[in-house]
Amino acid sequence: MAGRNALFIPGPTNIPDHIRSAVDLSMEDMRAPDFPEFTLPLFQDLKKIFKTETGQVFLFPGSGTGGWEAAITNTLSPGDKVLISRFGQFSHLWVDMLERFKLDVDCIDVEWGEGVPVEEFAKRLEADTNKEIKAVFACHNETATGVTSDIAGIRKALDAADHPAMLYVDGVSSIASIDFCMDEWGVDLAVSGSQKGFMLPTGLAIVAVSQKALEARHTAQHTRCFFDFEDMIKTNAQGYFPYTPATTLLRGLRASVDTLLGEGLDNVFARHNRMAEGVRRAVTEGWGLDLCAKEPKWYSDTVSAICVPEGFDSAEVVRHAYYEYNISLGVGLSKVAGKVFRIGHLGSLNETMLLGVLGGVEMTLRDLGIPVEAGSGVAQAVDYYRTTRGQALAAAAE
Structure with a gap:
């Protein structure tokens, strides 16, 4: 058929020509002495997209699913109690992942077409006087039903209950498209992917982590290797990665971030x-x-x-x-x-x-x-x- 396919699925999204050109380049030495001149500013500018000054952004080869595995395994332990709601296919998949990692999942089922039940979350948090809930999970934008939830409202519920649980947010189809305020909302782990608002091919899991969540890695008991924050922290500090990064996607990400901040x-x-x-x-x-x-x-x-x-x-x-x-x-x-x-x-x-x-x-x-x-x-x-x-x-x- 003549003409281009009109791609209007909720990801992968259309890639602007200048970003596609940024990806289409020769392979480079990811351990070159000048590579940090490229990566270190990229790490810092990504924080602007998440609206965090104190958090750290990690770039894993993978998808949003890989980013969620990184978030869970680095900060929680089997048996930890977590609170989540299910109101679409992707929030359902996060529930499934939590259960596979042997967490104690308190899942509130909500009619598909609605979002996170902030009021019910508030009741559960208020009733948790022993502070057994270690984490609250929320899908910011549920692509299966076209629903966006109130993350700021969840933070208010946590604060009202004076609850120390960490706040995890799936922002795969929201970050870089819908306002996301990591520091203001007190989000501890936010996960996105390259193929949606960042306008890139699939292949990068983009994970922003608060200092509180980074500290949790010292007590988390899940086995981890490829997605270990510790390895990333050590090598990212010098502008490198613990294994071969997707350098072409990183170059595209630089163009994407420049485009977003430029607009x-x-x-x-x-x-x-x-x-x-x-x-x-x-x-x-x-x-x-x-x-x-x-x-x-x-x-x-x-x-x-x-x-x-x-x-x-x-x-x-x-x-x-x-x-x-x-x-x-x-x-x-x-x-x-x-x-x-x-x-x-x-x-x-x-x-x-x-x-x-x-x-x-x-x-x-x-x-x-x-x-x-x-x-x-x-x-x-x-x-x-x-x-x-x-x-x-x-x-x-x-």
Whole structure:
């Protein structure tokens, strides 16, 4: 099929040409005497993306899943009690990992389409008078359902209960796209990956760790080797790694961080919010469909999970869009398989890119007999993007 595939899954995301060029280079000596001149400033600038001054950022070859394994094994011990909620496929996977590592998991199941139940967390923390809970886990942005949770609210609950538990956050599909304030929110371990807001190929687990969590490594009893913080701390201090790093991805990450900081993080977050709102208006006001997220307070600015009407299969929407219009959409996962399809709107994107995918989805829905009026969703997005563009440009210029 002529033209490029329109990639609108919630990761991997589109890679800007200048970042792809930064990755496309000859191999280099990762133990060269001048290599730290590149890596040490990169470590420092990554802290700006997480909004931490006191934490340390580690770069592991791997994915977000590897980052979570690093976070767990370096700071907790088998039998430790942890608190988490499950409200989508990815929060479910974190529960599964915690159980595999033999932790004592207190899991609160929540309706898919809602987020972390902050009030229930507060009750559990307040009731834990013996301070047995060692860690609280939260998925900041659940891509399966298009839901973003209130991490600041969890910190308030911890503080209100005067609870010493560490706060772990899955920011794989939020960090570098949705505002994330590691120090302000008291986050102890934050995990992201290269393939989403950082606009890179898959292959880097990016883990930010507070000083409190770094201290926990001295008492954590999990066996670890490849993901050992200790090895990273010793070698990163000199600008090197304990094993061969993914040097091409590191060069791409340098370009990505420069791009994000050059645009300005607040502008990055505002752009994502604006792009997402155009999609939401197309879905709800144009097509008359529902989002999986139950209330506006849960709406994600990086992915929208869209419910198909009763009697239709969302997997067929994804297949038809791919084969007929060369559009890649996200499928429904686990409990919402066949019920939702997903439009990812994160990373390097603008209004016309989203108008294109909305037009393709609109054709797909009409082809499959889902009752939407031609042009209805696109028109809603056009009007929103057009009328808010001046305001967005003015804000970006400040």
